[in-house]
Amino acid sequence: xxxxxxxxxxxxxxxxxxxxxxxxxxxxxxxxxxxxxxxxxxxxxxxxxxxxxxxxxxxxxxxxxxxxxxxxxxxxxxxxxxxxxxxxxxxxxxxxxxxxxxxxxxxxxxxxxxxxxxxxxxxxxxxxxxxxxxxxxxxxxxxxxxxxxxxxxxxxxxxxxxxxxxxxxxxxxxxxxxxxxxxxxxxxxxxxxxxx
Amino acid sequence: xxxxxxxxxxxxxxxxxxxxxxxxxxxxxxxxxxxxxxxxxxxxxxxxxxxxxxxxxxxxxxxxxxxxxxxxxxxxxxxxxxxxxxxxxxxxxxxxxxxxxxxxxxxxxxxxxxxxxxxxxxxxxxxxxxxxxxxxxxxxxxxxxxxxxxxxxxxxxxxxxxxxxxxxxxxxxxxxxxxxxxxxxxxxxxxxxxxxxxxxxxxxxxxxxxxxxxxxxxxxxxxxxxxxxxxxxxxxxxxxxxxxxxxxxxxxxxxxxxxxxxxxxxxxxxxxxxxxxxxxxxxxxxxxxxxxxxxxxxxxxxxxxxxxxxxxxxxxxxxxxxxxxxxxxxxxxxxxxxxxxxxxxxxxxxxxxxxxxxxxxxxxxxxxxxxxxxxxxxxxxxxxxxxxxxxxxxxxxxxxxxxxxxxxxxxxxxxxxxxxxxxxxxxxxxxxxxxxxxxxxxxxxxxxxxxxxxxxxxxxxxxxxxxxxxxxxx
Numbered sequence: 001x002x003x004x005x006x007x008x009x010x011x012x013x014x015x016x017x018x019x020x021x022x023x024x025x026x027x028x029x030x031x032x033x034x035x036x037x038x039x040x041x042x043x044x045x046x047x048x049x050x051x052x053x054x055x056x057x058x059x060x061x062x063x064x065x066x067x068x069x070x071x072x073x074x075x076x077x078x079x080x081x082x083x084x085x086x087x088x089x090x091x092x093x094x095x096x097x098x099x100x101x102x103x104x105x106x107x108x109x110x111x112x113x114x115x116x117x118x119x120x121x122x123x124x125x126x127x128x129x130x131x132x133x134x135x136x137x138x139x140x141x142x143x144x145x146x147x148x149x150x151x152x153x154x155x156x157x158x159x160x161x162x163x164x165x166x167x168x169x170x171x172x173x174x175x176x177x178x179x180x181x182x183x184x185x186x187x188x189x190x191x192x193x194x195x196x
Numbered sequence: 197x198x199x200x201x202x203x204x205x206x207x208x209x210x211x212x213x214x215x216x217x218x219x220x221x222x223x224x225x226x227x228x229x230x231x232x233x234x235x236x237x238x239x240x241x242x243x244x245x246x247x248x249x250x251x252x253x254x255x256x257x258x259x260x261x262x263x264x265x266x267x268x269x270x271x272x273x274x275x276x277x278x279x280x281x282x283x284x285x286x287x288x289x290x291x292x293x294x295x296x297x298x299x300x301x302x303x304x305x306x307x308x309x310x311x312x313x314x315x316x317x318x319x320x321x322x323x324x325x326x327x328x329x330x331x332x333x334x335x336x337x338x339x340x341x342x343x344x345x346x347x348x349x350x351x352x353x354x355x356x357x358x359x360x361x362x363x364x365x366x367x368x369x370x371x372x373x374x375x376x377x378x379x380x381x382x383x384x385x386x387x388x389x390x391x392x393x394x395x396x397x398x399x400x401x402x403x404x405x406x407x408x409x410x411x412x413x414x415x416x417x418x419x420x421x422x423x424x425x426x427x428x429x430x431x432x433x434x435x436x437x438x439x440x441x442x443x444x445x446x447x448x449x450x451x452x453x454x455x456x457x458x459x460x461x462x463x464x465x466x467x468x469x470x471x472x473x474x475x476x477x478x479x480x481x482x483x484x485x486x487x488x489x490x491x492x493x494x495x496x497x498x499x500x501x502x503x504x505x506x507x508x509x510x511x512x513x514x515x516x517x518x519x520x521x522x523x524x525x526x527x528x529x530x531x532x533x534x535x536x537x538x539x540x541x542x543x544x545x546x547x548x549x550x551x552x553x554x555x556x557x558x559x560x561x562x563x564x565x566x567x568x569x570x571x572x573x574x575x576x577x578x579x580x581x582x583x584x585x586x587x588x589x590x591x592x593x594x595x596x597x598x599x600x601x602x603x604x605x606x607x608x609x610x611x612x613x614x615x616x617x618x619x620x621x622x623x624x625x626x627x628x629x630x631x632x633x634x635x636x637x638x639x640x641x642x643x644x645x646x647x648x649x650x651x652x653x654x655x656x657x658x659x660x661x662x663x664x665x666x667x668x669x670x
Binding site for chain 2 (some may be wrong): 015016017018020022023026027028030031032033034035045068069070073074075076077078079081096097098099100103104107108117157158160161162169170172173174176177179180183184187188189190191192193194195196
């Protein structure tokens with residue numbers, strides 16, 4: 001995974017709450033067996049509507065999505081994160097994220113920055129009044145800055161560290177292989193196996 | 197201080213407690229007892245293993261089925277959609293290469309992953325169960341800690357049989373009624389829809405929900421699975437119900453349940469899996485089940501639901517701006533008017549099935565309503581059993597005949613119209629009453645409009661052509 005420290009890009013205001021993963025990428029786009037190429041599925045239903053934000057310049061070139069609360073609810077599909085990243089997004093800002101989406105983002109290297117709703121409203125107004133405004137997300141300092149507005153964001157400390165270092169979870173876990181071996185030796189005999 | 201059920205199961209699976217280091221609190225490392233796999237969220241995970249040269253650590257704790265993509269008609273022919281076919285074939289190749297047991301299409305054990313695990317007796321109290329599917333919460337009905345994961349985590353579990361996780365918060369959902377029963381016509385689906393409407397689609401974020409109370413105690417395992425299944429619709433990590441005699445009776449004798457002396461040993465351990473009397477939940481919610489009537493959704497998220505006797509809400513009356521805007525968008529998408537009685541809403545399609553309501557009791561409930569009746573003109577009804585076993589059982593009981601005599605279609609097992617990855621989809625503008633779990637925009641097909649309902653409401657709606665409960669039929 002690539003290291004992440006700061007990112008600067010065009011902010012996209014998405015005034016919607018409960019943006020579920022079926023909206024981010026509908027199920028019909030999940031049939032691919034590759035890890036890339038999901039950008040065409042991103043918000044595909046909404047992108048049919050000319051007035052949708054990503055159909056407008058300069059927002060179509062955005063890389064920081066500023067969304068309403070409860071972003072990423074519903075299905076566990078990591079394809080939602082891949083679709084956002086394949087499109088070019090590096091950061092999603094919301095007041096509340098669904099748990100699985102937040103976890104998937106951390107694994108794939110998308111920053112899910114939790115910003116208080118009043119600050120999200122300020123960002124929305126700024127980005128709508130001055131389309132094309134660049135937003136800088138500083139993971140070290142945990143701040144979001146656009147023009148003269150700077151607001152803090154929350155992110156789990158451990159996830160932040162992993163993103164800053166660009167570390168692979170499986171590699172980290174396998175450092176504790178001895179502990180896994182020891183745990184396996186102590187498992188009760190009545191636990192089920194799929195092969196018996 | 198005592199511990200909750202969720203905390204006990206967590207503690208029993210701790211491989212390593214996360215330490216506090218310079219980078220902040222590390223997650224705990226948790227052992228996974230059962231990893232269920234399907235074709236949609238696994239190909240990139242197996243690819244990751246291949247790239248890193250890693251094996252599947254415990255194929256004997258891993259089980260795969262084909263469910264999301266599979267057609268429910270012409271099941272003996274090759275899958276017509278080439279992309280779906282590739283995905284299914286990729287799963288077969290991966291399972292072969294990595295030594296994972298797979299129940300493919302047309303196998304007697306094939307079905308929706310969350311129906312298959314419990315019916316085989318693989319889902320057991322006090323186990324940790326994961327799957328690359330958010331409805332893994334279903335398995336919590338057995339007192340298992342069960343939750344959905346993304347594809348990176350699927351790869352992690354395949355490689356290590358563990359997951360790094362920070363402890364979840366705990367929430368008690370107390371469901372009570374005077375006599376411990378639900379009112380006639382009210383099912384566990386109505387209970388969970390009412391819970392989600394009350395706490396909201398984000399209300400459970402970060403929590404494991406434990407469903408408790410005299411109503412839960414009296415529910416069958418299948419009804420409990422319906423409730424736990426939709427925990428994710430409240431945003432929760434998992435939903436759990438403490439195992440009891442009902443759980444043990446369900447499990448006894450199943451293929452993968454412990455046998456002989458191991459059964460006694462297991463039951464003894466399972467009896468400890470109850471929240472201690474002095475344990476404290478991080479949050480508690482009370483549900484008065486005597487006040488519950490059949491529940492339906494009117495909007496485009498599962499929290500937008502109301503009792504069937506109500507009218508479509510007026511967004512103008514909603515104070516919270518985000519919720520008001522969401523309700524306005526939902527009514528526009530759903531083609532509904534504020535103030536319209538929910539009972540007046542006409543449907544084109546009725547879907548009975550899914551990991552929420554595709555088990556034998558659900559089919560029996562729907563068949564009982566349909567017996568000797570005809571579905572309304574212009575309505576199509578799909579009945580899709582959750583697994584091949586459910587299908588065979590239903591056919592043994594003659595339920596298939598009841599459905600087809602009423603004019604419904606009797607299909608083969610799979611996820612089907614719940615998410616429309618196979619040909620079972622709504623056309624744009626089409627409206628369904630669906631026993632599935634999500635009414636998101638386009639979930640059942642682009643432009644499709646979904647009302648989530650119980651199997652009883654689905655069957656009554658099929659007969660009348662408008663959203664109805666069984667009491668409307670007499």
